Amino acid sequence: MSRFKRAIHGVTSSYVLLATVAVYSLASVPMALYYLDKERFGLWALMGSLVGYLSLIDAGMSGSAARLIIDHKDDRDGGHYGSLIKTGWLVSLVQGAIILVTGLVFANSFARLLAIPAELQSEFIHLVYLQCGVAALSFGTRILSLVLGAHQRMDLVNYTGILSLAVNFAALWVFFHFGFGVLSLAWAALCATMTTVVCQWLACEVFKLFPGRGGWGKASWVHFKEIFAFGKDIFLVSVGTQLIIASQTIIITRMLGLSAAAVWSVGLRVFNLVSQVIWRISDMSGPAFAEMMVRGEIARLRERYRAVVILTASLSGFAAVSFVLCNSLFIPFWTHGKIQWPVMNDVLLGVWMIVVAVLHCHNGFVLLTKKIGFMRYVYFMEGMVFVTLSLLVARRGGLPAIIACSIVCSTCFSGAYGVRRISRYFNFSLREVGLDWLRPMGRMLLFYLPLAALAWWALLPLSALPRLGIHVLVSLVVGGFLFLRFGLPSDFQREILSRAPKIFGPILKRVLIASSS
Numbered sequence: 001m002s003r004f005k006r007a008i009h010g011v012t013s014s015y016v017l018l019a020t021v022a023v024y025s026l027a028s029v030p031m032a033l034y035y036l037d038k039e040r041f042g043l044w045a046l047m048g049s050l051v052g053y054l055s056l057i058d059a060g061m062s063g064s065a066a067r068l069i070i071d072h073k074d075d076r077d078g079g080h081y082g083s084l085i086k087t088g089w090l091v092s093l094v095q096g097a098i099i100l101v102t103g104l105v106f107a108n109s110f111a112r113l114l115a116i117p118a119e120l121q122s123e124f125i126h127l128v129y130l131q132c133g134v135a136a137l138s139f140g141t142r143i144l145s146l147v148l149g150a151h152q153r154m155d156l157v158n159y160t161g162i163l164s165l166a167v168n169f170a171a172l173w174v175f176f177h178f179g180f181g182v183l184s185l186a187w188a189a190l191c192a193t194m195t196t197v198v199c200q201w202l203a204c205e206v207f208k209l210f211p212g213r214g215g216w217g218k219a220s221w222v223h224f225k226e227i228f229a230f231g232k233d234i235f236l237v238s239v240g241t242q243l244i245i246a247s248q249t250i251i252i253t254r255m256l257g258l259s260a261a262a263v264w265s266v267g268l269r270v271f272n273l274v275s276q277v278i279w280r281i282s283d284m285s286g287p288a289f290a291e292m293m294v295r296g297e298i299a300r301l302r303e304r305y306r307a308v309v310i311l312t313a314s315l316s317g318f319a320a321v322s323f324v325l326c327n328s329l330f331i332p333f334w335t336h337g338k339i340q341w342p343v344m345n346d347v348l349l350g351v352w353m354i355v356v357a358v359l360h361c362h363n364g365f366v367l368l369t370k371k372i373g374f375m376r377y378v379y380f381m382e383g384m385v386f387v388t389l390s391l392l393v394a395r396r397g398g399l400p401a402i403i404a405c406s407i408v409c410s411t412c413f414s415g416a417y418g419v420r421r422i423s424r425y426f427n428f429s430l431r432e433v434g435l436d437w438l439r440p441m442g443r444m445l446l447f448y449l450p451l452a453a454l455a456w457w458a459l460l461p462l463s464a465l466p467r468l469g470i471h472v473l474v475s476l477v478v479g480g481f482l483f484l485r486f487g488l489p490s491d492f493q494r495e496i497l498s499r500a501p502k503i504f505g506p507i508l509k510r511v512l513i514a515s516s517s
Contacts (some may be wrong), residue, residue, distance in 0.1 A: 013158040014280040018273060020162045024169055025269050026334065032185075033338055035176045039117070041122055042258030045249055045265030047239050050110065051131050067370060069150040070290045082216035087224050089143040097137035103132025114253055123182055130186030138193050144200035147209050152287045154209075160199035167194035237367070237376055243383025244410065248402055251387065255394040264333075264399060267341045270327050271349050274319050275356065281312050282361045290368045302426050307492050309361045309437050314487030316357035317441040320350035321452050322475035329468040348403040355410045360437070362418030369425065375417060382413035443489040448479055484512060 032041055069084050107128040111121045114183045148157050171191040175184030204210055253261040285308050292301040328343040366375055386409040393401040419434040426433075455474045484493075493512040 001059065013155040014284055015277065017158040017161045017165075018280070020165050021276070022273050024165045024454070025273065028169060028172060028325075029266060029269065030335065031173065031176065032336060035184075036182055038262045039120060040123070040182045041256045042253065042262035042265070043116075043120065043127060043182055045261050046114065046253050046258070047127055047131055047185070050250070051135050067290060067368065069146060070287060071294055073150050073232050077214070082211035083218055085143060085147060085210070086216065086219040088146065090219050091224065092142055093140045096136035098360050099139060099155070100132050100136040101201070103128050108259045114250065115465065117258070120258075127182060127186055130183060131189070134186060134189045134193055137190070137197070141200075143196045144197065144204055147204055148192045148200060149287060151207075151209050152291075153203070153207065153209070154284055154287070156203045157200070159195050160203065163199060164192040164196040167375050184504050211455060237363075237372065237379045239382070240379025240383035240414075244379070244386055244406065244414075247383070247387055248406075251390050251394055251402065252399070253389065256398070260399075263339055263341070266331060266339045267327075267399075268349075270330065271323065271353065274323055275353055276314060278316050278319060278353070278357045279360050281315070282308055282364055286364060286368055289365065293368065305365060305426075305436065307489070309358070309433075310440055310489050311487075311492065312361050313354070313358050313438050313441040314444055314483060316354045316450065317445050318479050318483040318487060320353045321445070321448050322479050324350045325452055325456065325475055326468060327470065327473040329464050333465060333468065337462075342400075345399055345403060347409065348400055352403060352407045355407060355415055359410060359415040359418045361434075363414055365427075366418065366421050373421070375414075375421065378417045385409055385413070413453075440487050440489055444482045444485075447486065449484045451478055488512075 032044060036044070067080065069088075073081060107125040110128060111124050116124045145157050148154065168188045168191065172184055172188035175187050180187060210216075249261050249264060254517050285304070289301060289305065292298075292304070324343065324346045327339050327346045327349075331339050331341040363379075365373060366372060386405055389405040389409070390402045393405065397404075419430060422428070423430050423433045452474065455471065459470055462470075497509065497512060
């Protein structure tokens with residue numbers, strides 16, 4: 001399978017996975033709200049952020065090992081490849097053990113620090129114990145997904161993810177049904193994690209991605225230092241990212257209460273799913289970009305990366321406007337009126353969606369170069385500034401103020417830095433990277449924004465459900481057409497036409513500008 005086909009297969013399967021995640025969320029959230037009250041549902045949302053912070057014990061080692069394995073995968077039986085796998089696995093085992101011990105020792109302290117109500121503290125502490133055990137198992141076996149990713153077999157990772165979600169949902173219903181309460185979430189996650197481990201190990205064996213007998217080498221202190229040297233830089237980036245992306249729930253819990261955290265968790269579900277759809281394009285392209293770097297294919301790398309950024313930016317613009325049109329109408333319908341979500345939150349989140357999508361491309365690429373530089377401090381400073389500002393404005397400004405802090409910090413810190421690093425790496429001007437690559441998105445938004453605003457205003461007299469249905473239709477038909485017509489550069493449109501299945505050719509020729517040139 002060619003590199004391009006592997007990348008397309010990876011992206012396609014990742015979208016199937018995200019569709020599965022969407023179905024899982026659509027079904028699991030109402031089910032959880034049925035069996036749990038809003039405060040216990042808030043515990044579920046809080047636990048995700050808390051485990052995310054505990055995962056920082058990784059210290060960037062997984063990302064470092066994943067990138068370094070790519071450097072040696074072409075010589076599978078030379079010893080270095082197998083030694084890196086062994087070393088990375090041992091590091092992950094130790095980190096998993098640290099997470100488990102941390103959860104067991106500090107669960108009571110977490111409950112007091114986060115001001116968990118007294119009547120919920122016992123459940124919270126037991127949930128911490130179980131979730132840390134699941135996280136430890138996931139850490140100790142994550143080397144399997146790193147090996148699959150290094151060989152550009154993210155499709156296999158995605159398929160195992162789909163199966164584990166199905167197991168998770170079935171187990172969740174069973175545990176809820178038999179009265180395990182909020183602890184059902186952790187037991188279901190354990191079942192899903194065990195499924196993932198077994199499937200990924202079988203995939204590595206079947207596709208012979210491990211070294212052959214005699215080609216493994218030994219776990220090496222030299223390779224540990226290599227992983228650590230790169231990983232320590234990724235760690236600071238990870239800390240900053242965690243502060244930026246995952247600290248909102250903790251801040252909201254502390255400043256506004258568990259009920260507000262539950263509202264925030266539900267309101268962000270669609271945002272997170274849509275963002276994952278957008279980020280998948282650059283994430284699935286990462287192993288191919290790294291392989292181009294290793295093999296010195298700089299010209300091809302430059303053109304492919306430019307196309308990915310333009311595609312990502314345009315897709316984020318289309319998705320942001322569609323998200324604003326639909327999310328505030330969808331949440332009350334989805335939660336049977338238990339959760340209300342103002343459209344102003346969606347407008348701010350739409351802006352943040354675009355900013356984060358573009359900087360995710362740029363700064364993710366910087367990590368692939370293994371020359372992180374000052375970025376290790378930029379993310380950390382951004383995270384600290386964000387947390388400080390959010391704590392200051394949360395009580396008065398509520399959720400909109402916290403989202404606004406996210407937009408400002410992401411734009412001024414990691415967003416600006418990413419544009420600068422990419423311009424220097426490829427020897428492009430700042431104007432070309434920061435503005436010219438965003439023009440296709442701008443052309444699309446020039447048409448889509450007024451039409452979306454007109455649709456919102458014209459349909460206000462209707463009830464919520466008919467409005468939601470028409471907004472979805474407008475997003476798919478009008479927004480989708482404008483995205484394909486104006487959001488993609490002409491050279492990328494021509495490549496789509498040349499590679500698309502023949503059955504879609506006549507339709508694409510009518511939609512794409514390149515077909516008439």
